[in-house]
Amino acid sequence: MATVDDLARIAHLAGLSIPRSDLERIAPILEALYADLDRLRKLPIAELEPAFTPQPPDPAGSAGGGAP
Amino acid sequence: MNDLVYASLAELSARVRTRDLSPVALLDGLLERIERCRALNPFITVAAGVARAQATQAEREIAAGRYRGPLHGIPVSLKDLIDTKGIRTTCGSRILADRVPAADATVAARLRAAGAILLGKNNLHEFAFGVTTTNPHFGPTRNPWRPDRIPGGSSGGSAAAVAVGCGPVSIGTDTGGSIRIPAALCGVVGLKPTYGRVSRHGVLPLSWTLDHVGPLTRTVEDAALVLQAIAGPDPRDPSTLGQAVPEFTAGLRKPLAGLRVGVVADEFHGEMAPDVRAPFRAALEVLATLGLALEDVEFPRAIEARTAAATVLFAEAASVHERWLPDRAGEYGADTLALLREGAFLTAAQYLRAQRVRALILREAGALMERLTALVLPTIPVVAPEIGQSTVMLGGRPTDARAALTRFVRHFNFVGLPAISVPCGFGADGLPVGLQIVGRSNDEPTVLAIAHAYEQATPWHTRRPPEP
Numbered sequence: 001m002a003t004v005d006d007l008a009r010i011a012h013l014a015g016l017s018i019p020r021s022d023l024e025r026i027a028p029i030l031e032a033l034y035a036d037l038d039r040l041r042k043l044p045i046a047e048l049e050p051a052f053t054p055q056p057p058d059p060a061g062s063a064g065g066g067a068p
Numbered sequence: 069m070n071d072l073v074y075a076s077l078a079e080l081s082a083r084v085r086t087r088d089l090s091p092v093a094l095l096d097g098l099l100e101r102i103e104r105c106r107a108l109n110p111f112i113t114v115a116a117g118v119a120r121a122q123a124t125q126a127e128r129e130i131a132a133g134r135y136r137g138p139l140h141g142i143p144v145s146l147k148d149l150i151d152t153k154g155i156r157t158t159c160g161s162r163i164l165a166d167r168v169p170a171a172d173a174t175v176a177a178r179l180r181a182a183g184a185i186l187l188g189k190n191n192l193h194e195f196a197f198g199v200t201t202t203n204p205h206f207g208p209t210r211n212p213w214r215p216d217r218i219p220g221g222s223s224g225g226s227a228a229a230v231a232v233g234c235g236p237v238s239i240g241t242d243t244g245g246s247i248r249i250p251a252a253l254c255g256v257v258g259l260k261p262t263y264g265r266v267s268r269h270g271v272l273p274l275s276w277t278l279d280h281v282g283p284l285t286r287t288v289e290d291a292a293l294v295l296q297a298i299a300g301p302d303p304r305d306p307s308t309l310g311q312a313v314p315e316f317t318a319g320l321r322k323p324l325a326g327l328r329v330g331v332v333a334d335e336f337h338g339e340m341a342p343d344v345r346a347p348f349r350a351a352l353e354v355l356a357t358l359g360l361a362l363e364d365v366e367f368p369r370a371i372e373a374r375t376a377a378a379t380v381l382f383a384e385a386a387s388v389h390e391r392w393l394p395d396r397a398g399e400y401g402a403d404t405l406a407l408l409r410e411g412a413f414l415t416a417a418q419y420l421r422a423q424r425v426r427a428l429i430l431r432e433a434g435a436l437m438e439r440l441t442a443l444v445l446p447t448i449p450v451v452a453p454e455i456g457q458s459t460v461m462l463g464g465r466p467t468d469a470r471a472a473l474t475r476f477v478r479h480f481n482f483v484g485l486p487a488i489s490v491p492c493g494f495g496a497d498g499l500p501v502g503l504q505i506v507g508r509s510n511d512e513p514t515v516l517a518i519a520h521a522y523e524q525a526t527p528w529h530t531r532r533p534p535e536p
Contacts, residue, residue: 007413014412015394022409030413036375037418040425043372050423051277051430 001031073101073233074532077142077290080236084141087130091123091141095185098143102188102234105536108210110219110229112148114188115155119143122185129183138293140183145238147223148189149196150281151270152176159272160192160222162205162399163392173270174302175239175281182297187235191225194404196241196274197385198222199249199473200455204401208455211254212533213499217452220250220473226284227254232533237294238284243274244381245447245477247282248489252447252502255491255531257519258284259291262510263484264311266295267302275384277426278377278481287529288490288520292316295512311510319513320520325359329518330436332445332476333364339463339475340449347493347501348446351522355444358521365440367479368432372425374475377482379414379422386411426482433483437508442518445476447502451495476504486512490519491528500528 002010007023007030018026072080072094083089099116126141146152149159151169153176158165172180180186191209193201201224202208209224211217212232219228223240227250230238240247242260251258259282266281273279283294293316300313331352340348356362367373386393389408397405450460450472459466480487485506492503503522507515523529 002413010413016409016412017394017397018409022406026406026410026413029410033375033378033410033414034418037379037421040372040375040421043369043425043428045421045424045428048424048427050420051427052423 002027002034072097074286075236076287077138077236077285077293078287080142081138081293084130085135091126091130091185092120094141095119095123095143095187098187098235105232105234108212108215108228108232108536109191109207110209110225110232110234111145111188112158112160112191112206112225113156115186118155119185119187126183126185136183137297139179139297142184142237143187143235144179144184145187145190145226145229145235146176147192147226147238147240149192149241149272150176150239152186152189155186155189157189158206159196160194160203160206163396165205169270171270174267174304175298176270178298179239184297190223190229190238193222193224193246194401195272195389196222196243196246197404197407199245199470201225201250202455210455211452211499212536213255214452214497216454217499218253218455220253220452222246223258223284224250227251227256227258230254230256230284230286232536236286236290239294239298240282240284241271241274242280242282242481243278244377244481245474247280247284248447248477248487248502248504249473251284251489253452253500255500255528255533256284256286257288257291257488257490257529258282259295259488259512260480260486261295261299261512262486264307265299265486265510265512267305267308269302269304273384273388275381277380277384277423280481288488288516288523289317289320291488292320292516314513316512316516319517322517324518324521327360327441327514327518328439329355329360329362330365330440330443331362332367332443340446341451341462341495343451343495344446344449344501347495348503351492351503352444354522354525355518358525360518362444365436365443367443368429368436370479373429373479373482376422376425376429377478379418380426380482382407382411383414383419383422384411386414430483433485437485441508441514443506445504445506447476447489447504448473449475451497451499451501480506485509486515488515488519490523491531492522492526493528
């Protein structure tokens with residue numbers, strides 16, 4: 001869990017000046033997002049590379065209009 | 069005058085082509101309309117001088133027999149995030165309030181080449197990072213159906229302008245629903261094409277993975293006409309390369325009987341407001357009478373997709389804004405700044421995890437779309453909230469308004485599938501409700517055909533907001 005002091009240090013390292021009151025507001029939002037992101041580890045992604053090049057699914061393999 | 073301001077692009081185009089309607093007279097009528105609708109604040113810049121010169125030129129060319137096609141002489145507005153040569157492009161921000169681009173975005177250049185008249189630049193949520201268009205620098209855009217309500221966003225000025233007759237077409241952008249959300253809340257058509265169908269060159273990015281450019285119109289046929297003009301490969305946007313561009317209007321009336329269409333029926337349905345559920349259910353009945361074979365389906369890993377899409381969006385947006393965040397934070401609006409700062413606290417490993425989840429969901433969504441031609445679901449689970457309202461009631465619980473408005477739309481940015489919102493009725497307080505139709509990759513023709521058949525079978529696209 002990231003504390004407000006942790007966030008202040010990270011912000012400093014990133015060159016951002018963020019008031020402590022704003023960090024206090026952001027902290028619980030980030031904590032919830034980090035928890036959600038942690039749950040993503042359980043998905044079967046071990047063999048998958050990141051989808052850097054955006055490629056929508058194309059079951060037909062065609063570049064033009066599909067059915068019908 | 070209403071017959072002119074609410075005429076479709078197809079109708080106006082036919083009259084301009086046969087010289088029954090002068091592009092200059094059409095422009096003058098719309099400029100008058102914009103003036104009348106000023107209180108709704110759909111425009112940041114009205115380009116009257118440039119537009120008049122272009123309309124005069126179009127009139128001359130058409131009189132000389134040099135007709136360019138259905139957009140020739142037709143006024144079009146652009147979300148003010150799309151570069152226009154010589155006309156300021158603010159991105160709805162104070163930071164870029166005085167920026168005048170030296171060149172057109174590809175989409176603007178294509179419209180210009182098609183003979184369209186640049187009517188002006190539409191208001192938007194600051195830097196397109198939000199869904200209300202309550203812009204702190206240029207004022208809020210108001211919903212034409214009830215001015216105390218938001219028009220949605222981020223392309224809120226575009227949707228409000230089209231809904232209230234300030235032009236038949238606007239071009240918007242959609243990173244997490246920003247074309248479809250305002251289209252639904254304002255009762256117009258909004259098309260997010262397949263990822264890579266329309267070039268994003270010259271459009272300020274919000275998220276490279278999720279950004280799309282597309283039209284907002286009052287009819288499905290008009291959306292097809294505009295997409296035809298702006299789609300296609302552009303060497304300056306690699307995501308557009310390798311596509312063949314079909315005839316989008318040719319298939320509008322193709323038979324639909326027997327097509328298998330999935331009704332997205334997982335946790336979504338339980339979290340729809342009753343005044344949205346009723347029009348949505350009625351829309352499903354219409355689609356069934358059109359011959360579509362409807363079946364309940366689940367979108368793969370909807371909850372995980374939401375988390376991963378938000379992570380990609382926040383991280384990429386923070387990267388886009390690295391150039392301004394350290395030194396110019398005070399020039400952002402409060403809500404945009406807060407979201408950008410959240411993105412700055414995501415690690416590289418978390419971002420990569422989200423992109424690996426995206427690879428998984430792309431594969432699973434591909435498998436789903438092997439057996440289905442399209443998906444249908446509501447565009448938004450609620451009608452337009454009040455300006456300044458931060459929560460809405462969903463499933464009996466107060467829910468963050470931003471989360472509620474993006475709930476049904478964000479997934480389709482994440483997997484890049486084409487998706488359209490069409491009007492499907494009215495909910496509480498006479499506010500519009502949208503039906504979302506999602507298709508296979510690069511199969512906008514079928515999405516448009518289903519949307520057009522639904523539109524023609526229902527009266528919703530003929531309803532107009534109160535006169536301002």
